[in-house]
Amino acid sequence: MKAIELEDVTFSYGKGKRKVLDGVGLSCEPGTVNALIGLNGCGKTTLIKVMAGLEKPLVGTVRYYGRDLSELTFRERASVLAYVRQNYGSLSDYSVKDYLLFGTANKLDLFDVPGKGEKEAVREIVMRFGITHLYDKKLGELSGGERQIVSICSAMVQDSKVVLLDEPCSALDIVNQNKVLTILNSIAKDSEKTILFSTHNPNHALYTEANVFLLGSGKIIDSGPAEEIITPDRLKPIYGEGICYSKDQPYNEISFARR
Amino acid sequence: MTEDVRVIRAYIALSVGIFILIFLVALWMGRYPLEFGDVIDYFTGNLPKSSNEYKVIHELRIPRTIVAALVGIGLGLSGLLYQETFQNKLVSPDFLGVTSGACVGAALAILLGLSALMISLFAFVMGIITVVFTLSLAKVFQNRSPTILLLSGIIIGGLMSALLSMIKYFADPESTLASITFWLMGSCEHVTMKDVGLLLPLIAGCSVILLSIRWRINLVALGREEAQTKGLNYVLYRRLIIVMATLMTTSAVSIVGSVGWIGLVIPHMVRLLVGRNTANTIPLTILFGGVFMIIVDILSRSFTNSEVPLAAISGLFGTVIFIAIIYIRRRSILESD
Numbered sequence: 001m002k003a004i005e006l007e008d009v010t011f012s013y014g015k016g017k018r019k020v021l022d023g024v025g026l027s028c029e030p031g032t033v034n035a036l037i038g039l040n041g042c043g044k045t046t047l048i049k050v051m052a053g054l055e056k057p058l059v060g061t062v063r064y065y066g067r068d069l070s071e072l073t074f075r076e077r078a079s080v081l082a083y084v085r086q087n088y089g090s091l092s093d094y095s096v097k098d099y100l101l102f103g104t105a106n107k108l109d110l111f112d113v114p115g116k117g118e119k120e121a122v123r124e125i126v127m128r129f130g131i132t133h134l135y136d137k138k139l140g141e142l143s144g145g146e147r148q149i150v151s152i153c154s155a156m157v158q159d160s161k162v163v164l165l166d167e168p169c170s171a172l173d174i175v176n177q178n179k180v181l182t183i184l185n186s187i188a189k190d191s192e193k194t195i196l197f198s199t200h201n202p203n204h205a206l207y208t209e210a211n212v213f214l215l216g217s218g219k220i221i222d223s224g225p226a227e228e229i230i231t232p233d234r235l236k237p238i239y240g241e242g243i244c245y246s247k248d249q250p251y252n253e254i255s256f257a258r259r
Numbered sequence: 260m261t262e263d264v265r266v267i268r269a270y271i272a273l274s275v276g277i278f279i280l281i282f283l284v285a286l287w288m289g290r291y292p293l294e295f296g297d298v299i300d301y302f303t304g305n306l307p308k309s310s311n312e313y314k315v316i317h318e319l320r321i322p323r324t325i326v327a328a329l330v331g332i333g334l335g336l337s338g339l340l341y342q343e344t345f346q347n348k349l350v351s352p353d354f355l356g357v358t359s360g361a362c363v364g365a366a367l368a369i370l371l372g373l374s375a376l377m378i379s380l381f382a383f384v385m386g387i388i389t390v391v392f393t394l395s396l397a398k399v400f401q402n403r404s405p406t407i408l409l410l411s412g413i414i415i416g417g418l419m420s421a422l423l424s425m426i427k428y429f430a431d432p433e434s435t436l437a438s439i440t441f442w443l444m445g446s447c448e449h450v451t452m453k454d455v456g457l458l459l460p461l462i463a464g465c466s467v468i469l470l471s472i473r474w475r476i477n478l479v480a481l482g483r484e485e486a487q488t489k490g491l492n493y494v495l496y497r498r499l500i501i502v503m504a505t506l507m508t509t510s511a512v513s514i515v516g517s518v519g520w521i522g523l524v525i526p527h528m529v530r531l532l533v534g535r536n537t538a539n540t541i542p543l544t545i546l547f548g549g550v551f552m553i554i555v556d557i558l559s560r561s562f563t564n565s566e567v568p569l570a571a572i573s574g575l576f577g578t579v580i581f582i583a584i585i586y587i588r589r590r591s592i593l594e595s596d
Contacts, residue, residue: 014401049484052484052488053487053488054483054484054487054488074487074490074491074492074493075490077487077488077490078488078489078490079490081488082488083484083485083488085484085485091480091481093530093534093535094477094534094535094536095534095536098477098534098535098536102477102478102481102489103489105475105478105489105490105491106489106490110471110472110475111471111472112474113473113474113538114474158489
């Protein structure tokens with residue numbers, strides 16, 4: 001059974017407005033890393049929001065493990081998918097510990113507060129990700145990279161089968177980008193979770209050996225394993241003629257030719 | 260038990276102690292001189308029911324102190340709920356226009372020469388109608404952003420202030436205008452046990468509900484996207500919060516008039532002590548809000564021979580406390596806040 005399955009998903013922000021997504025279809029196998037690649041403004045964030053149930057498609061279906069997303073309660077959704085957004089908004093004075101515990105909400109009853117069991121589960125994940133030194137800090141005191149790792153930890157605390165991440169590397173330096181991508185890979189391999197992340201950098205798909213979905217003007221233009229898709233020929237329809245391989249790189253990194 | 264939990268429990272225990280002490284002091288202090296022993300005797304049943312001391316405590320000070328505490332709790336909680344739900348630490352309980360609407364209702368009732376009960380009823384109904392106006396206006400803009408709601412509140416609040424000015428213009432300067440002005444500044448002077456009966460079920464009911472879901476309110480504070488994907492029915496919770504905050508604020512304002520600053524200052528004060536986790540801030544806001552308003556009421560009836568309006572005292576203390584809070588937090592207030 002497919003972990004994620006989208007069929008003919010079409011979306012626009014308001015009636016009569018331009019279609020941001022136009023008949024998108026894709027599927028992901030359980031335990032795989034998947035990358036949604038495209039230029040800024042091509043609809044990556046909207047597609048992830050539709051997949052997370054935050055926006056309703058005009059037509060089409062989103063299914064997780066064969067179950068239609070629109071038929072699931074909020075609680076059921078939270079046990080199927082976790083969503084890591086691009087920014088935190090104004091949460092800077094929550095402590096990392098408190099923030100991570102919010103990930104346990106779908107396992108607790110209405111009047112419950114997190115107990116010993118939940119706190120221990122959070123501690124375990126914090127230790128696994130090597131961020132025990134951040135545990136008592138406030139979110140506002142963290143660097144961009146630390147924040148991103150904390151939000152990925154929050155998705156792990158939620159313990160959902162699928163993790164959707166919207167541009168997890170967008171605000172990070174290359175060291176932290178590498179850290180986050182390595183973590184995503186290890187989550188898929190060790191925890192058998194299905195990861196789908198969006199990025200405008202095709203090389204991120206190479207690092208994670210992801211299955212790639214190339215999004216252009218609201219449609220999936222191409223898809224397949226990273227080593228097949230992340231080539232100048234296959235990327236040209238989106239990135240234009242100037243795209244080429246970088247020289248002397250461990251991977252077949254993509255770059256733009258010098259003019 | 261972790262150190263955090265111990266500290267929070269110590270704060271709550273201390274606040275409960277202070278609440279009880281201030282409550283007793285409020286029964287003891289006032290223009291009619293009493294011994295502190297009279298207050299103790301009242302509770303132990305040793306104060307004769309026919310004595311003046313008994314009547315002062317039972318008929319005057321008990322109702323107004325309970326009402327003051329409930330008003331403080333209601334306004335403090337409403338402020339906290341709105342600030343967390345709309346992710347804006349500068350919103351106060353009247354940001355949907357509740358207070359200005361209630362003031363219009365009360366002023367209209369005074370202009371029409373209605374009874375005290377009708378003034379409260381008019382204020383309550385107009386407060387609710389104003390919130391409905393604000394929510395409807397926000398819908399017209401077809402944008403779910405909290406900023407749109409905030410702007411709608413400012414617009415409708417402005418409209419209500421204009422209506423209030425019109426009512427004041429038509430009021431008789433010799434009689435009704437003075438009554439309207441005094442009502443608007445807030446007072447517990449004419450409060451009776453009937454008012455306790457009106458206010459208690461609403462404020463206590465909302466407080467109990469909020470205490471039982473105190474941890475879950477944190478998820479609402481995360482915003483719609485994160486709350487929903489963490490398993491919370493965000494829209495339902497947001498509606499519930501708006502209904503509860505509106506009921507608490509309108510009922511409080513309709514009984515004692517307009518009292519500012521509590522909804523802004525108390526949540527900030529509590530967050531400064533115990534952080535943002537609503538599992539801790541909700542119980543402490545209840546206690547701090549109650550204590551603050553009882554102190555305001557004591558001061559309002561102890562300064563001079565006549566009563567000083569509540570709004571004047573709460574404004575005086577509110578501004579000073581708020582300056583102190585911002586000064587203490589000046590380094591940790593970020594642009595994203």
